[in-house]
Amino acid sequence: MEVKLLTQRYDNPESWTLAAYEKAGGYQVFKKAFAMDPEQIINVVKESGLRGRGGAGFPTGMKWGFVPKETDKPKYLCVNADESEPGTFKDRDLLTKDPHALIEGIIITGWAVGISHAYIYIRGEFGVPYYRIRDAVKEAYEKGYLGRDINGKGYSLDVTVHRGAGAYICGEETGLIESLEGKKGQPRLKPPFPAVVGVFGCPTVVNNVETIQAVPWILEHGAEAYRKYGTEKSPGTKLFSVSGHVNRPGNYEIELGLPCKTLVHDLCGGIRDGKRQKANIVGGSSVPVLTGEEADAVHLDYESCVEAGTMLGSGGMIVMDEDTCMVWALAVILKFYAHESCGQCSPCREGTAWIRNLVFRLESGHGTSADLDKLLSICDNMMGTTICVLSDAAAMPTESFIRKFRTEFEAHVGAGRCPIRGKSSHFLESVH
Amino acid sequence: MQPYQNPNLDIAGRDACPVESMGHAVRFSDENQKRFAELLTRYPTKQAAVLPTLWMAQEEFGWCSTEVIEYVAELLDLPPSHVYGVVSFYTMYYRRPMGKYHIQLCTNISCMLMGGETILECLREKLGIGLGETTPDGLISLDEVECLAACDIAPMCQMNDEYHGPFTPESVGQFVDQLRARGK
Known part of the structure; x- marks a missing residue:
């Protein structure tokens, strides 16, 4: 059923404030991280098996490991908050309800990879999520969590919130980079990959909001604790945004590997008006559709979805009832x-x-x-x-x-x- | 087969190319000049400030006219053609004056599954305008938009920077009435 690691603070109506985040133990994990060797942190994330939550599912620790260690260029982090895969609305909630957890994740990632400047690329349509993260960054600067010489460790990190202006393609990592450089968001040929040549010609890590937000939990509790959830190859939890003809649409944080049937028929209360599920797009509109029967048989982890002929994608699940014209x-x-x-x-x-x-x-x-x-x-x-x-x-x-x-x-x-x-x-x- | 569709026409059939003129030059307020100077310190290149500068300009001047494009280009030492390319690529930079309240109804899959088509019909009828149009009094503009990442409140719309939903045919009518009551 639901496992609330990233969404653990959602129940607090003031969860987005700095005071609430600190009261819940926030901004303590990065201090622990600062006591660790950057390489050690990357290893913990590798061991946790955390995979990119934006859609591609690429192992996060490995992505960080591709960034060259010895370089005289600055390194950048782009947080992909350009959530626009149809059916997906998990990052909107994370940004709105828990922006400081994202900032703490950025600080830890920044320390581990040696980032000097992080850009949060947020889609232009977002109003409240934008104001929340913008204000949270300001508060974090005032508290000395960001800026020069954080916590007296000699490490400096800047964070800038950058608004997109309405283009789905800027959610693609090289499209995002082009857009951040002030151009049309037209994706680049790879290689070179962003880890080597990214934004402003420098090594760049591009990670989804949910991915970065999982980092503080993993550092706090350890890789092994994270691996207790989920499956062998798809460890941890994942947020699913369920919409369409279900009784209770919304965001659900579940263990990877949960039967889709449990999510749709139990957590979401089944199909509205007691109808039959005709089809289900489990991972955002870009992935192959499943019939209702196929969806009831699939488990929600990266491997099982591929086996069933679809993909886990961004976790934007769109459910269609028997009256839908396909x-x-x-x-x-x-x-x-x-x-x-x-x-x-x-x-x-x-x-x-x-x-x-x-x-x-x-x-x-x-x-x-x-x-x-x-x-x-x-x-x-x-x-x-x-x-x-x-x-x-x-x-x-x-x-x-x-x-x-x-x-x-x-x-x-x-x-x-x-x-x-x-x-x-x-x-x-x-x-x- | 329907005739070949000119790629210069966007989905609503509007011509995607022209930018209108305001008929007068523009210049940032003192406050925005300060914000602009601060903005430049956040990026290693001037060009990277194009999107945020255009946002500031649109906030202050209402929309991105030829004068706004040329002003932003001058501020950032870029050819106006580059800034124009950016303005025309992204859907949120307006190339025409907009109503005070801009309703953008989501017409992507989750909202459509939940009755978005009916809501669009209600809006068209209630406002007496079609997609891409503004009411004659200049109060409300209507557009369709792709997924806004709020499928849990489908069918929904964006009004300026607020999200509203889920709508029923009745509640969307009341929503328009409320906007009219807020007035100019």
Whole structure:
């Protein structure tokens, strides 16, 4: 069931204040960390098995280890708070309810990797979360937790909160770096990886909010304590944002490996109005969809999700009941990717628009059965052919929707209209 | 097949290119000049300050006109074309004057599953305007927006920097009434 490590302070209505955080034992772990050798800290994080919580699931300690030790360049940390994967809203809560835990995580990460300046890249749409983290940084400076010579250890760290301005692609780590440098957020070719050449041409660590926020807990309790939760290969806890047709949508911190069935049917109170779960996108709109039956069988850890043909992603779980038209749902999802493609790679720029147009046409009832094969062929050309994975993120759901719900797509062609909703979507027509 | 869609048109069918003119030059207030100077100390390059400077400019001047773009370019020693590129890439920099209250309704999957389409219809009808438009009195602008990371309160919208939701057809009507009552 729920295991509250990162969300342990959520119940306090004043949890976001410095006083509440300090009262709960906050800003003590970094002092412990300062007594440790930076290399030791990286080893603890490696041993804990903590993996990137933004979507890719890359081992965090290993990522830190890629940063060159001997360099005359400054090293930077970019905290990815550009939460925009559809269905995901965990970082919003972390920033709003526990901003000081993020700052303490930044201080520990900074000490371990030798960071001189950390940028918190927060999406521009966030109002309250932005004010909270901005004010928390100010308080931390005033208290001497940030700035010059922290805690008399001779270590100096600056933190700047940097607002994005509305672009999904800036959640991709090199897109974020480009954006932070004051440009359009168009992702870079890798290699070189940011750990070697990142922001301002310097070694850079890019980590998700939830990842950094897990660091103080791990340092306080040790790697072994963290590994008591979760599975062998996916240790620890993870926040899942559950939305769609469940009775109790919201954020849930659970042990990795929990059956999806428990999360949906117990914690979230099941499907609303006692309906059947038709489909479930477990990790944000970019991952392949599961049928209700598949979702009830899957366990929520990185490996089990891959085995089930999907991905854990960001933990943005979107649940759909039996009344949902899957063609319409895919059309809504593809509208998003066509809008957010940054435009630099042809397979993505053209592909996202064409598959959107084809699925819009199928939804309206004017599609043909040849469209389905054409869609699959375009998707095939979109995967693995571009600088970043936005193209794959549009193609993967498309391919899985068609494969798993093909009869529904064919029914639209046969009926000449949407057989589930009765008529085609007025909204989608209006954005043609 | 529908005709090829010009990539210069955004999803609402608006022309994504032009920037309008305010018709007069702009200059930061004394307070914002101080904030700008402080801002520059946070980054190793001037160019990195483009996004925050544009935010400050939009706060003070309301939207990013050609004059604002040229002013920001001059402040940061950049070609205006670079700043224009940034303004046109990100959706939150406005290239036209906006209403006092900017309603941005989420039309991504979780909000749509929870009835976002109906809410959009209600807003269109209640306000008498379409997407990308502002009411004739200049009070309310309506746009659609992609996922705002608040799917737990779907269907929802952003109004200036506040989040509101979940809406029903009734409550969204009351929401508009409240904005009108707040007035200018």
